[in-house]
Amino acid sequence: MICSGRYEGSRGALRLSLPFVPGTMFESLQQTLGEALKRLRGRGRLTEANIRDAMQDVRRALLDADVHHQVVETFLTRVTEKSVGQTVLRSIDPGEQILKCVYDELVALMGPVDTALPAARKDRPAIVMLCGLQGQGKTTTAGKLALTAKQAGRKPMLVAADLQRPAAMEQLRLLGEQIDVPVYLELGQIDASGNRIGGPGAVEICKTALARARDRGCDLIILDTAGRLHVAEMPMEELRQIDRVVGPDHVYLVCDALTGQDAVNSAQAFNEALELNGVILTKMDGDARGGAALSIKEVTRVPIKFLGMGEKLDRLEEFRPEGMAQRILGQGDILSLIDKVSRVQSEISDEEREKQQKKLEEGSFNLNDFRKQLDMLKKMGPAKDLINSMPGMSQLMPAGQDPEQSIRRIQGIIDSMTRRERADPDEIDYDRRLRIARGSGTRAEEVKQLLTQFEMMRNVMRAMAKMSMLERIKMMSGMSKMGAFMPGAKIVSKGDTGHRKSPRERAEDRKKKKR
Amino acid sequence: MLGALWRKLKAGLARTRDLFAGIAGLFTGKGRVDENFIKELERRLLAADLGAGPTAELVDQVKRDFRDREAGEDLKSMVREKLRQMLGDDDRSLRIAASGPTVILVAGVNGSGKTTTIAKLASLFHRNGKKVVVAACDTFRAAAVEQLGIWADRIGCDIVRAQHGTDPASVAHDACEKAKARGADIVIVDTAGRLHTQTHLMKELEKIQRVLGKQIPGAPHEALMVLDATNGQNAIAQAEQFGKVIGGTGIVLTKLDGTAKGGAIFSIKARTGLPVKYVGVGETIEDLEPFDADAFVAALFD
Ligand SMILES: Nc1nc2c(ncn2[C@@H]2O[C@H](COP(=O)(O)OP(=O)(O)OP(=O)(O)O)[C@@H](O)[C@H]2O)c(=O)[nH]1
Ligand SMILES: Nc1nc2c(ncn2[C@@H]2O[C@H](COP(=O)(O)OP(=O)(O)O)[C@@H](O)[C@H]2O)c(=O)[nH]1
Ligand SMILES: [Mg+2]
Ligand SMILES: [Mg+2]
Numbered sequence: 001m002i003c004s005g006r007y008e009g010s011r012g013a014l015r016l017s018l019p020f021v022p023g024t025m026f027e028s029l030q031q032t033l034g035e036a037l038k039r040l041r042g043r044g045r046l047t048e049a050n051i052r053d054a055m056q057d058v059r060r061a062l063l064d065a066d067v068h069h070q071v072v073e074t075f076l077t078r079v080t081e082k083s084v085g086q087t088v089l090r091s092i093d094p095g096e097q098i099l100k101c102v103y104d105e106l107v108a109l110m111g112p113v114d115t116a117l118p119a120a121r122k123d124r125p126a127i128v129m130l131c132g133l134q135g136q137g138k139t140t141t142a143g144k145l146a147l148t149a150k151q152a153g154r155k156p157m158l159v160a161a162d163l164q165r166p167a168a169m170e171q172l173r174l175l176g177e178q179i180d181v182p183v184y185l186e187l188g189q190i191d192a193s194g195n196r197i198g199g200p201g202a203v204e205i206c207k208t209a210l211a212r213a214r215d216r217g218c219d220l221i222i223l224d225t226a227g228r229l230h231v232a233e234m235p236m237e238e239l240r241q242i243d244r245v246v247g248p249d250h251v252y253l254v255c256d257a258l259t260g261q262d263a264v265n266s267a268q269a270f271n272e273a274l275e276l277n278g279v280i281l282t283k284m285d286g287d288a289r290g291g292a293a294l295s296i297k298e299v300t301r302v303p304i305k306f307l308g309m310g311e312k313l314d315r316l317e318e319f320r321p322e323g324m325a326q327r328i329l330g331q332g333d334i335l336s337l338i339d340k341v342s343r344v345q346s347e348i349s350d351e352e353r354e355k356q357q358k359k360l361e362e363g364s365f366n367l368n369d370f371r372k373q374l375d376m377l378k379k380m381g382p383a384k385d386l387i388n389s390m391p392g393m394s395q396l397m398p399a400g401q402d403p404e405q406s407i408r409r410i411q412g413i414i415d416s417m418t419r420r421e422r423a424d425p426d427e428i429d430y431d432r433r434l435r436i437a438r439g440s441g442t443r444a445e446e447v448k449q450l451l452t453q454f455e456m457m458r459n460v461m462r463a464m465a466k467m468s469m470l471e472r473i474k475m476m477s478g479m480s481k482m483g484a485f486m487p488g489a490k491i492v493s494k495g496d497t498g499h500r501k502s503p504r505e506r507a508e509d510r511k512k513k514k515r
Numbered sequence: 516m517l518g519a520l521w522r523k524l525k526a527g528l529a530r531t532r533d534l535f536a537g538i539a540g541l542f543t544g545k546g547r548v549d550e551n552f553i554k555e556l557e558r559r560l561l562a563a564d565l566g567a568g569p570t571a572e573l574v575d576q577v578k579r580d581f582r583d584r585e586a587g588e589d590l591k592s593m594v595r596e597k598l599r600q601m602l603g604d605d606d607r608s609l610r611i612a613a614s615g616p617t618v619i620l621v622a623g624v625n626g627s628g629k630t631t632t633i634a635k636l637a638s639l640f641h642r643n644g645k646k647v648v649v650a651a652c653d654t655f656r657a658a659a660v661e662q663l664g665i666w667a668d669r670i671g672c673d674i675v676r677a678q679h680g681t682d683p684a685s686v687a688h689d690a691c692e693k694a695k696a697r698g699a700d701i702v703i704v705d706t707a708g709r710l711h712t713q714t715h716l717m718k719e720l721e722k723i724q725r726v727l728g729k730q731i732p733g734a735p736h737e738a739l740m741v742l743d744a745t746n747g748q749n750a751i752a753q754a755e756q757f758g759k760v761i762g763g764t765g766i767v768l769t770k771l772d773g774t775a776k777g778g779a780i781f782s783i784k785a786r787t788g789l790p791v792k793y794v795g796v797g798e799t800i801e802d803l804e805p806f807d808a809d810a811f812v813a814a815l816f817d
Contacts, residue, residue: 059567060567063561063566063567064566064567064748065748066564066747066748066749069558069561069562070558133745133770133773134626134628134770134798135625135626135627135628135743135770136626137625137626164798165662165798166661166662166665166666167658167659167661167662167664167665168658168662170657170658170661171656171657171658171659171661171662173658174657174658175657178657192668195665195669229770229772229773229774230773230774231773231774256625256626257749258624258743258745258746258747258749258750258753259745259746259747260564260745260746260747260748260749260750260775260779261561261562261563261564261747261775262564262745262773262774262775262776263745265774265775266745266773266774283624283625283626283710285710285712285713286624286710286711286712286713286749287710287711287712287749287752288747288749289748289749291747292747311625311655311656
């Protein structure tokens, strides 16, 4: 970017993820939902009656996020339908269970995303037209799209078709200069006061620009149109004319994230006039919740494609429904964890879950169970995430080693044990360790280390079994050293040289555990 | 104000009658204040961006006082009165310095209508025989200076400008100097759009404000936040932050010529005390009206 001299703060660092919007004036939905549903924990099923209060909280959150009120109502009906009948799990806070339902529904509604710009046709460049109300960010977005296309190896050209706003053409010209993309403009005759008093109209300009672009060998032109009200007849007619005369391949509506209830009115009108192909939501770098994204998608079915994340031209991001759902709900990244955990849980049957829960609480969770969990978790995502989503896992990973490889080693070690050994790791003595090491192609010390770490992990898990899912996740994401966050659990940290238990002490421990 | 704004609002509404019917249709004098009525009232208040909180408050009051009574004039005037009270009775005129130039600082989020509003204000003063200087302190956005320059030419007022990227505070400084030297009556300071969450840009505003105060005693005499009427609940945070940073004296509510109602100003008034002073009802220089609270509330009902 050429344009600089302006402090962008830490926003640069957040480029790839949506900034977390702290719930300053909004109570955390997680909290309020938890309150509304506390009594239900581990008891029976969700019914329309018992989630009514929670749905009121969800409703409030969506309205605070500027989701259109009618969209809120239909949305709540759907979420209620999906929630009713679900078993209330014991290991998860019912509030979180509902929150996940809400989240999933939001994601489903706002996705999927296709950010591909149209390809050039045989006989002419691809044409993208931007439209929208005044001041939404059309001109800036035109520059951003041109830069994106250019970076993808295309040859874009910008077209200044806003003859309305003073210096709008100059604005686009300067943006084009910054990114070294040609801009087509026809200033026409200008009088002493800078008023444009003659020259071709917007439709004409777009038509000529297309011919010029073809001559220059451009494969994409982006039309920057003037901002207009959706209720203004003449200006809307002008857009329809451009649409008819040059036939854009894609028409995008540019709408900013600050927009309130009116978003559906304008989006609907633009969509009726032009058949939109996509929506670009700008000014997402602030703290607006951006409920307009949901409203527009729900009402027009037009997908959101990109997000504007700042004034500079490199601040365009592909739309991610997951991030947007979190933002509308006012949650941090914690939701992705909840999502992951609950996916894990959906993989195990209710009975299996009950069994595991019980085992955790009794501390009889053994290496067989651990092996099962590793398998399950491995299906869920990259090893890096896995490590963060299981307590104590990071301690099991030697520093500097590829996590995928470490997990394979751990599994190898466990696989070389007998069923009995896995069920009662305390039985594993030096000879058995040697055997296991040979079987798994590791060293006896590694086997021993795994066993020690597992013991620590089991303690943590036992303590965690009594916590809510949220507390667990908080703990997991915040933990670096296990001993530091679990004052209750008897944990010997890795570096501790504390005394080595004699076989008799260990036998005693075992007895205690079995009680 | 029952002039241009009124006509435009009515015209806008007429075109889209069914979609944007006001609250008035509710109070036909027929029917009772039942569950349906309450739901409908709630929907219409929400649609005007009043926000969930104020809407619930109003709806609760209607439930309390009017349940099962007739939905007629009493109720209508109660709701109207309540809304009207929320807007307060402030002095909505612009503060003018007793002597020397009056300085008006204008700020707001990106694209809200600051530059256009400045052109409208400058034109208003100019037509009233005042000598106006506009300061092009948006040295960041492409062609922002040119945009204000075109307006200044059209109006025939003075402009102080500098190169793209210049410290905006220094432009503000120069504008004050020029205003004093020329014996100008009014200085209107345009600033770059910024989101209230951008701490450093908010600091930049603070600096502009400080410089103005140093150059001209009591300046800025008016510190206006320009708010786009299509904005939803985020407008409240905008008003809180901008109001604090520039020592806000009022709000200009723009783009009321569309279908948006700007209902966020009720919460804004409650939380910050900032009164709306002017409204923007179009893109030309004449499209500025003093804010009239009665007409505004009436427009919600029409
Ligand atoms: N319909 C309508 N359009 C308006 C109104 N006020 C401003 N606009 C338009 O909104 C767009 C943005 O206005 P500007 O005055 O450039 O806004 P700004 O706040 O200075 O924008 P930045 O400096 O880019 O942050 C322009 O196209 C204006 O013509 C209004 O009251 N009604
Ligand atoms: N913070 C922020 N500002 C933006 C974004 N996109 C555009 N803007 C600003 O919003 C204002 C209006 O943008 P512009 O492109 O001129 O809007 P147009 O009137 O629709 O063409 C300008 O000040 C832009 O710099 C964005 O994603 N974030
Ligand atoms: Mg533009
Ligand atoms: Mg401006």
